[in-house]
Amino acid sequence: MTDPKSLPCAVADGHETPPQNAPPCFHLLAKPSGSTCNIDCQYCFFLSKDALYPNGQHRMSETTLETYISQLLESHRTPHVTVAWQGGEPTLMRVGFFRKAVELVEKYRKPGQVVKHTFQTNGLLIDDEWGSFFREHDFLVGLSVDGPRELHDTYRVDRHGHGTFDRVMRGWEMLQRHDVEFNILCTVNAANEHHGRAVYRFFRDELGASWMQFIPIVERATDQTIDLANLGWKQQPGRKRVLYTQTGNRVTHRSVGPRQYGQFLVDIFEEWIRHDVGRVYVQLFDVTLEAYFGRHLLCIHAPTCGLGPALEHNGDLYSCDHFVEPGYRLGNIHETHMRELMASPAQLEFGLNKRASLTAQCRSCEVRALCNGGCPKDRFALSRDGDPGQNYLCAGLELFFTHSRPAMQTMAALLNSGHPPADVIAHTLAEDKRRGPYAPCPCGSGQKFRFCHGNGASSSRFAGGTVRHQHA
Ligand code: SF4
Ligand code: SF4
Numbered sequence: 001m002t003d004p005k006s007l008p009c010a011v012a013d014g015h016e017t018p019p020q021n022a023p024p025c026f027h028l029l030a031k032p033s034g035s036t037c038n039i040d041c042q043y044c045f046f047l048s049k050d051a052l053y054p055n056g057q058h059r060m061s062e063t064t065l066e067t068y069i070s071q072l073l074e075s076h077r078t079p080h081v082t083v084a085w086q087g088g089e090p091t092l093m094r095v096g097f098f099r100k101a102v103e104l105v106e107k108y109r110k111p112g113q114v115v116k117h118t119f120q121t122n123g124l125l126i127d128d129e130w131g132s133f134f135r136e137h138d139f140l141v142g143l144s145v146d147g148p149r150e151l152h153d154t155y156r157v158d159r160h161g162h163g164t165f166d167r168v169m170r171g172w173e174m175l176q177r178h179d180v181e182f183n184i185l186c187t188v189n190a191a192n193e194h195h196g197r198a199v200y201r202f203f204r205d206e207l208g209a210s211w212m213q214f215i216p217i218v219e220r221a222t223d224q225t226i227d228l229a230n231l232g233w234k235q236q237p238g239r240k241r242v243l244y245t246q247t248g249n250r251v252t253h254r255s256v257g258p259r260q261y262g263q264f265l266v267d268i269f270e271e272w273i274r275h276d277v278g279r280v281y282v283q284l285f286d287v288t289l290e291a292y293f294g295r296h297l298l299c300i301h302a303p304t305c306g307l308g309p310a311l312e313h314n315g316d317l318y319s320c321d322h323f324v325e326p327g328y329r330l331g332n333i334h335e336t337h338m339r340e341l342m343a344s345p346a347q348l349e350f351g352l353n354k355r356a357s358l359t360a361q362c363r364s365c366e367v368r369a370l371c372n373g374g375c376p377k378d379r380f381a382l383s384r385d386g387d388p389g390q391n392y393l394c395a396g397l398e399l400f401f402t403h404s405r406p407a408m409q410t411m412a413a414l415l416n417s418g419h420p421p422a423d424v425i426a427h428t429l430a431e432d433k434r435r436g437p438y439a440p441c442p443c444g445s446g447q448k449f450r451f452c453h454g455n456g457a458s459s460s461r462f463a464g465g466t467v468r469h470q471h472a
Pocket of ligand 1: 307375377
């Protein structure tokens with residue numbers, strides 16, 4: 001899948017004069033049903049965004065849809081454009097809305113523009129009609145799954161508190177039946193943080209996924225909101241939900257631990273580097289390898305950001321999906337062309353501030369060129385020097401980027417000499433043999449290699465047997 005924030009930014013010949021500072025491409029996330037969702041994941045901050053639009057149903061009108069599609073295609077000076085649908089839950093809009101979107105893309109597409117639709121869903125409403133529509137128009141569908149049943153159902157629940165795993169798997173079966181290109185979006189949270197390998201194996205072996213991304217759950221709260229936040233941002237009796245904003249330096253008990261996030265990634269990396277390089281794509285691993293060549297494909301680990309705006313159902317454009325809050329509203333596309341909003345000083349400053357606000361610890365960090373301080377939304381901890389603005393996940397980021405460095409350097413060298421990076425598997429296995437099965441596992445678990453990432457590793461209690469395989 002094209003990641004929500006990744007940019008295939010090869011600039012094509014321009015046909016018009018863009019406003020000064022207008023980016024040649026960007027990756028907009030459109031929310032046609034606003035924050036409305038048909039389930040109630042406990043960690044979902046986005047449900048609270050209905051507080052921004054207290055009146056009326058949150059549904060994108062056909063007028064806004066047409067304005068959006070035409071402006072998006074006009075704004076791009078690249079041959080490739082991604083039309084990314086997200087939520088809330090976009091399937092609440094019904095198939096007809098997206099048929100119209102496809103028609104409008106054909107109407108406004110510039111000669112030579114190649115348009116890809118992506119669609120992020122919880123999968124519950126995916127049926128034959130959706131499946132055949134996605135296949136017909138070559139949609140790339142991201143399915144949100146947090147791992148095998150027990151892990152997934154911890155937080156991904158419906159309004160009655162019931163787990164959604166079985167219903168998500170029915171959606172997955174529909175995607176399989178219609179041969180829809182899909183990938184997995186998995187959050188890393190307090191429930192699955194110790195089960196990286198089992199989660200990864202489940203996606204690879206049970207769901208047949210060859211592309212996956214792992215998103216850390218970091219729910220910020222203040223001293224005033226932490227109790228409510230721990231309850232799941234639920235509406236208080238007789239009151240509206242509290243609007244989630246990126247404030248406070250406390251986190252909910254559902255949030256992933258900093259070090260645990262890194263260990264989760266390392267756990268998966270050690271499996272991937274022995275078995276799957278070249279056939280399974282893990283977003284952060286790809287992005288990290290690209291960073292060794294000076295290319296930053298993911299905003300979170302790029303030096304600057306600001307190319308991933310979010311569009312609300314009524315045409316309001318925000319700086320980023322993670323900053324849909326009043327202080328980051330750039331304007332409305334019915335009043336100002338999105339190209340101008342993207343070139344506005346406010347958005348420029350938003351993007352540049354990512355670099356300008358790095359702490360001294362980040363600036364002197366050995367893996368800064370790979371990490372770049374992570375996402376500003378997570379920068380609410382204290383640095384080692386006691387400075388505010390350090391990334392809450394720093395310990396885990398440092399662990400992952402440091403741990404993966406030797407193998408990444410090997411892959412980079414392989415690429416430089418014209419060899420496939422998958423040849424790193426042979427290097428890794430040779431190193432395993434040299435070290436022997438009873439040496440400590442390189443993942444840092446403290447277990448002997450043989451009983452951890454070695455071939456004799458036992459399956460986790462979570463892996464396997466939880467879903468029926470069904471191929472189209
Ligand atoms: S704030 Fe974070 S998620 Fe948003 S564009 Fe910047 S790095 Fe990306
Ligand atoms: S690992 Fe930590 S110190 Fe280094 S750049 Fe990332 S957030 Fe900053």
